[in-house]
Each structure stands twice: as C-alpha cells, then as structure tokens.
Amino acid sequence: MDEPKGSFVYTPKLKPSLAFELCVLTGKELDKIHSYFLPSGTKPKMSSTRTILLILGFLSTLAVIALIAVAVTQNQPLPKNIKYGIVLDAGSSHTNLYVYEWPAEKENDTGVVKQVEVCKVEGPGISGYSHATEKAGPSLEQCLQQAKEVIPSVQHKETPVYLGATAGMRLLRLQNESAADKVLSSVGNTLRSSPFNFQGARIITGQEEGAYGWITINYLLGNFKQVSGWKKLLHSLKSLSETSGALDLGGASTQITFVSKDPPSESPENQLYFRLYGKDYQVYTHSFLCYGKDQALQQKLARDLQASTSTPTVEDSSLPDPCFHKGYERSINISDFFKNPCTSDKKKQLPFSQLSIKGEGDYQKCRENIQNLFDKSNCPYSSCSFNGIYLPPLQGDFGAFSAFYFVMNFLNLTSEPNPLALNKVTSTIESFCGRPWQEVKTAYHHIKEKYLSEYCFSGVYILSLLENGYEFTENNWQLIHFLGKIGSSDAGWTLGYMLNLTNMIPAEEPAGPPLSYGSYVGLMVLCSLVLVSVLLFAWLLLHKPKCLQKGIV
Ligand SMILES: Nc1ccn([C@@H]2O[C@H](COP(=O)(O)OP(=O)(O)OP(=O)(O)O)[C@@H](O)[C@H]2O)c(=O)n1
Ligand SMILES: [Ca+2]
Structure with missing residues (x-):
C-alpha cells in the first residue's frame, strides 16, 4: 500500500481502532476508510469529535502505560544491603558459631534474619577448659576464621559478635568460680582481638535460654507475623496456641517454655512477659540444671552407685x-x-x-531406673512437673530441638507432618535397647561411639522426661514436633538472643505502607485496565461499528 499523503496524516498507531471497525466491511464503509487516505486538500469524512476521541484514547493508553512503568520502576525494592551478626553458643558439650544475615532495610520485619553459616568448634565445650583456662579462647580461632571468610571484609568492623555460655559454665561457676571467670576472660580476649565488633561473653541464665529458644522458633515459624485488615480479625479469633512451645534438651540442662493460659502465676520466677509486634505474651519457662542428657546420665549412675x-x-x-x-x-x-x-x-x-x-x-529396667530422677512426691503448687517445680497445664504445640532432635532423628522417630503415636515411639526405643552392642556398632559404624552408645539411654530418658516429668500422654504426644532446623536456621536460643540484643524485635507493630509492593503494583494495573476499558467502551458508544448496530457480532 502507498504511504498516505496529505494534511490528515495516517498514524499507524490508529490502526488497531480501525481494525476494530473492519469487522464487517460494506462497500460504503470501504469508501469511508479510503477517504482517510485522501490527498491533502480533500476533506476527510471522519467527524472531528471522533478524531478528538481517538487522540484522547490514544493519549490515555499512553498515560496508563507510562503510569504503570513509573510505578513499577520507581517502587522497585532497593538493591539489598546485607547486615551480619555472629553468636557463639558455648554449650556444655561443645561450642557452635552461627553467622546470621538480614537485609538492612527490613530489620524490624519478622522472619528476615536467617542463618548462613554454622561452625562446630573442635574439642570440648569451654567449661571443659577448667584445667587449662588460657586455651578456651584460642579454641575458637578456627571458626572465627570461617566467619571472616563468609562476611565481606568491609563489614567485619560493624558485625556484632556475642558469646553466650549455658549450663556447662553454670555448673563450672558453682564448682569453681575463679576457673569460670578465667575461661570467660580467655574467650572474651580472643573475640575482642577478632576484627568483629565484640559485644560481650557471658553466662546466660536458664530463663534467658528458655525464653530465647521460644522466641527463635516462633520467629522462624512466622508466628509473630504482623497482620493487618481482615487477617487481623481472623488472628484475634484464633486460640492462644498461635505460638509454639519450646523444648530444649542440652547436655547439662533442659528447658520448657510455652504460653500459659493461667493468668496469675503461682510461681512468678517461672513467668515472663513479652510485648512483641504490638501483642502481649505471658510465657511460662523453666530450666532444669543437671537434667540435660549427659548430666542426667551422671545423676543416674551416681544413684545406681549409691544404691x-x-x-x-x-x-x-x-x-x-x-x-x-x-x-x-x-x-x-x-x-x-x-x-x-x-x-x-x-x-x-x-x-x-x-x-x-x-x-x-x-x-x-532402664525406664524404672530413670524414672527415679523425677521426684513427684511433693508439689507446693496446683500442679508440678517434678522436684516441686511449678508447671501450668500444657498448652498447644511444642517444637523439641537440640538433643531431643539428635536422638529422635537417629531413631527415625521425627516423622513430620504426621508425628508418630507414643506407643510406636516406645516400641522402637525398646527394641533398639534390646539389640546387642556388637550388632549396633556394625550397623552404625559411621556414628561416633560416644553418641551411639548413649542413644538407648537418651531415648528412654527423653520418654521419661516428657511422660513422667512433664506428663505428656498418648493424647497430646503428637503435639510435639522434633525439629532440627526451621528453613535454613537451627532451632536454638542463639537467634532469639541476637534478635533481642540488636533490638530487632520491636514491642509495637512498626508502621509500614498500608499495601505491600506486590499489592500496590497489582492495584495500579487493575485501575489502569479499568480506565482503558471505560475509555474503550465510551469510544464504542460514540462510534458504534456497523457490526454491533446490526447485531451481527
Ligand atoms: N549428633 C549428635 C550431636 C550431639 N549429641 C548429644 O547431644 C548432647 C548435646 O546437645 P547440645 O544441645 O549440643 O548440648 P549443649 O548445648 O552442649 O549443652 P547445654 O545446652 O546443656 O549447655 C550431647 O549429649 C551430645 O553427646 C548426640 O547425641 N548426637
Ligand atoms: Ca544448648
């Protein structure tokens, strides 16, 4: 086709609207179209109103496209500015170094901090250096080196490093306070001389250990998520069990922490109050020193010897x-x-x-033997776990981690999402304990002998602690979920500790934009589509194609 000439210059962009009209072409209409291409000086037959409408329609479409393009590019999330934090978990049996990262601009959101590295320190836990306290600090060097490789060097200086020691050091402090101080000062010196921003090395309390474990798992499970609008209403209708309880079994102590329904606590030392993301939580916690699985075995042997x-x-x-x-x-x-x-x-x-x-x-015999560790004879409260310690009625689901997970995972008893029934768990442990040592050793030759030899004791101890100690029954046993990791992060107290010390969990819900980025773009696109449709409809009304007039289409 020849290029159209004349004062009414044909714009290819108008073609779609013309094409729309070509649905039924009569001779008369073809003439009309030809008239658009008449040379200059020839008066086109198209009315000026329609021309204006066409131009307006075209401009509106352009405006809408521009609007969407601007909205999408202008509100694009900024390139990620990553921050890092390091926590050393100085446990009774060993020390682990964790590196966490999070996007700087989302510091106060939930679920944004994740574990990017874990390094197991060679050798015993720091309390094992009581006879050579100066060696405790240097034992951490290798893992600190690993952290230096993970975190970009420009950020070393601003990266906080915390060390928290747990039950092993609590025991050493009871046994030999000056040795405990020397161990802490040795690890403090090593961390201070690292390129990171040293924030302290201390023995955390059993209460803190329980509380931070509870914060960690609920943060990772997204249970503190800020909700708005109708979701908020749904949330407020949900029962109290919207958080998960936390069960932590270490080598030297064990912790139980959960939101309790009983409002006025009978035992204030077991009660914690949190306000997180604008919501209040009343949390029960208790840490049993000497009831970690290594110390429970020591207690059992001491009793056996005595008897x-x-x-x-x-x-x-x-x-x-x-x-x-x-x-x-x-x-x-x-x-x-x-x-x-x-x-x-x-x-x-x-x-x-x-x-x-x-x-x-x-x-x-083992079960009866272990059961003696839990003294149920006296309870000064309405209900107790054991040794006269207050325990409110168990509430909701529980995440059981650390040695709870190591042991149950070895025994293949961590089935999720459908936890195994208590009788299945019991029979599996019973038959494992009945296997001769030579057979077990051959079947699991790749597992450290220290661990392998104790899985029978540990399995029975876990059953006894949960059933006799805390009084879980076959009815609520399946509310216990044995978990090692949640996403990429290990379940444990360290993440909660860092979140708290870096003020990353606000008491009040942070004021954010009413819409998320995705919803905002979606809404923009929807509004634009509605606008285009309305314009198109208006144009159609004013410029009814023949096919519509005749009802052909
Ligand atoms: N694959 C593994 C790893 C560890 N363990 C055992 O699990 C216990 C350690 O659990 P952990 O949570 O690491 O305890 P700690 O943090 O060292 O001790 P605590 O919290 O009491 O200070 C030890 O008995 C260790 O032998 C195990 O049986 N199997
Ligand atoms: Ca621990």
Whole structure:
C-alpha cells in the first residue's frame, strides 16, 4: 500500500481502532476508510469529535502505560544491603558459631534474619577448659576464621559478635568460680582481638535460654507475623496456641517454655512477659540444671552407685546398667565423677578409683531406673512437673530441638507432618535397647561411639522426661514436633538472643505502607485496565461499528 499523503496524516498507531471497525466491511464503509487516505486538500469524512476521541484514547493508553512503568520502576525494592551478626553458643558439650544475615532495610520485619553459616568448634565445650583456662579462647580461632571468610571484609568492623555460655559454665561457676571467670576472660580476649565488633561473653541464665529458644522458633515459624485488615480479625479469633512451645534438651540442662493460659502465676520466677509486634505474651519457662542428657546420665549412675555400694558387684568395681546395650562396657573415673555439682550430694567413699559399667540392654529396667530422677512426691503448687517445680497445664504445640532432635532423628522417630503415636515411639526405643552392642556398632559404624552408645539411654530418658516429668500422654504426644532446623536456621536460643540484643524485635507493630509492593503494583494495573476499558467502551458508544448496530457480532 502507498504511504498516505496529505494534511490528515495516517498514524499507524490508529490502526488497531480501525481494525476494530473492519469487522464487517460494506462497500460504503470501504469508501469511508479510503477517504482517510485522501490527498491533502480533500476533506476527510471522519467527524472531528471522533478524531478528538481517538487522540484522547490514544493519549490515555499512553498515560496508563507510562503510569504503570513509573510505578513499577520507581517502587522497585532497593538493591539489598546485607547486615551480619555472629553468636557463639558455648554449650556444655561443645561450642557452635552461627553467622546470621538480614537485609538492612527490613530489620524490624519478622522472619528476615536467617542463618548462613554454622561452625562446630573442635574439642570440648569451654567449661571443659577448667584445667587449662588460657586455651578456651584460642579454641575458637578456627571458626572465627570461617566467619571472616563468609562476611565481606568491609563489614567485619560493624558485625556484632556475642558469646553466650549455658549450663556447662553454670555448673563450672558453682564448682569453681575463679576457673569460670578465667575461661570467660580467655574467650572474651580472643573475640575482642577478632576484627568483629565484640559485644560481650557471658553466662546466660536458664530463663534467658528458655525464653530465647521460644522466641527463635516462633520467629522462624512466622508466628509473630504482623497482620493487618481482615487477617487481623481472623488472628484475634484464633486460640492462644498461635505460638509454639519450646523444648530444649542440652547436655547439662533442659528447658520448657510455652504460653500459659493461667493468668496469675503461682510461681512468678517461672513467668515472663513479652510485648512483641504490638501483642502481649505471658510465657511460662523453666530450666532444669543437671537434667540435660549427659548430666542426667551422671545423676543416674551416681544413684545406681549409691544404691549398690553394699552389693558385691561394686566391690569388683563393675556396675550392671540396663540403659546400655548388652556387651557394651565403659570405664568411669570416680574422683572426677563426684566433683560435679549434679552428683556431689551422692558422694560415697568407694574402694576403687575406676568403675566399669556393663550394659544389660533392658528397656523396662532402664525406664524404672530413670524414672527415679523425677521426684513427684511433693508439689507446693496446683500442679508440678517434678522436684516441686511449678508447671501450668500444657498448652498447644511444642517444637523439641537440640538433643531431643539428635536422638529422635537417629531413631527415625521425627516423622513430620504426621508425628508418630507414643506407643510406636516406645516400641522402637525398646527394641533398639534390646539389640546387642556388637550388632549396633556394625550397623552404625559411621556414628561416633560416644553418641551411639548413649542413644538407648537418651531415648528412654527423653520418654521419661516428657511422660513422667512433664506428663505428656498418648493424647497430646503428637503435639510435639522434633525439629532440627526451621528453613535454613537451627532451632536454638542463639537467634532469639541476637534478635533481642540488636533490638530487632520491636514491642509495637512498626508502621509500614498500608499495601505491600506486590499489592500496590497489582492495584495500579487493575485501575489502569479499568480506565482503558471505560475509555474503550465510551469510544464504542460514540462510534458504534456497523457490526454491533446490526447485531451481527
Ligand atoms: N549428633 C549428635 C550431636 C550431639 N549429641 C548429644 O547431644 C548432647 C548435646 O546437645 P547440645 O544441645 O549440643 O548440648 P549443649 O548445648 O552442649 O549443652 P547445654 O545446652 O546443656 O549447655 C550431647 O549429649 C551430645 O553427646 C548426640 O547425641 N548426637
Ligand atoms: Ca544448648
């Protein structure tokens, strides 16, 4: 087709509206179209109103496109400015270093901080350096080096580093305060001389350990999420169990933390009050020192020794133990054994310095044996867990982590999303304990002997702690979820500790834009589409194509 000439210059952009009219072309209409292309000087037949409308329509479409383009580009999230934080979990059995990262501009949102690195420090926990306190700090060097490689060097100086020590150091402080101080000062010196921003090395309380574990899992599960509009209404209708309880089992202590319904606490030392993202939480927590799985075993052995000193077996320095596999033997140094505050009250003069433990692999006897660790004889409150410690009625779901997870995961008992029934868990542990040590060792040769030899004891201990100690039953057992990680982050107290110390959890809901970025763009697109449709409709009304007039289409 020849290029149209003349004063009415054909604009290709008008083509779509013309094409629309070409639905039914009569001879008369073709003439009309031809008239658009008449040379200059020839008066086009199209009315001036229609021309104006066409131009207006075209301009509006352009405006809408421009509007969307501007909205999308102008409100694009800024390139990520990442911040980092380091927490060292100085546990009784070992130290872990965690590196967390989060986008700087979203500091107060929920669920934005995630773990990007974990480094297991070689050797024992820092409380294990009580005889060589100056070596505690240097033991952390290798993991600090790893953190230096993960975090960009320009950000080293601004990256906070915290060390929190738990039950191992609480015990060392009870046993030898000056050794505990020296260990803390050694690790403090090492961290101070690292390129990071040292924020302190201290022994955290059992209450803090419980509280920060609870904050960690609820933060990671998104239970503190800020909600608005109709979701807020739904949220307020939900029951109190919108947070998950936290069960933490370490080597030296264990913690239980959950939102309790009972308003006035009978035992104020177990009660914590939080205001997080504009919501109040009344949280029950308790930490049992000496009830971590390593110390519980020490307590059990001390009791067994005490009970059997009069029996001839102990004279030949060997002690049968139903919680170890048949054929397993372990030797224990008696003088070290009773220095521990968890066993010192059971101290006995024994005619030998080494005790040999001989496994029997008997679940029932082991269970009865362990049950004695939980004294249920006196309770000064309306309800107790054990040893006269207040426990309100259990409430909602629980996340069970650390050694709860390590042990249950080894025994294949962490099934999610459908947790196993209590009788299945019991029978699995019972049959595992009944397997001879040689068979277990061969089947799991890749697992450290220290861990492997104790999974029978630990499995029975976990059952006893949850069933006898906290009184979980077959009815609420499946509310316990054994979890190691949530997303990429380990479940534990460290994340909650850092969130708190960096003020990343606000008490009040931060004022944010009423709409999220996605909803904003969506709304813009919708409004624009409505506008275009209205314009198109108006144009159609004023310029009815023949096909519509005749009802052909
Ligand atoms: N794969 C693993 C890893 C650890 N463990 C055991 O789990 C316990 C340690 O649990 P952890 O939560 O790391 O305890 P700590 O933090 O060291 O101790 P605490 O919190 O009491 O200070 C130890 O008995 C350790 O032998 C295990 O059985 N299997
Ligand atoms: Ca721990």
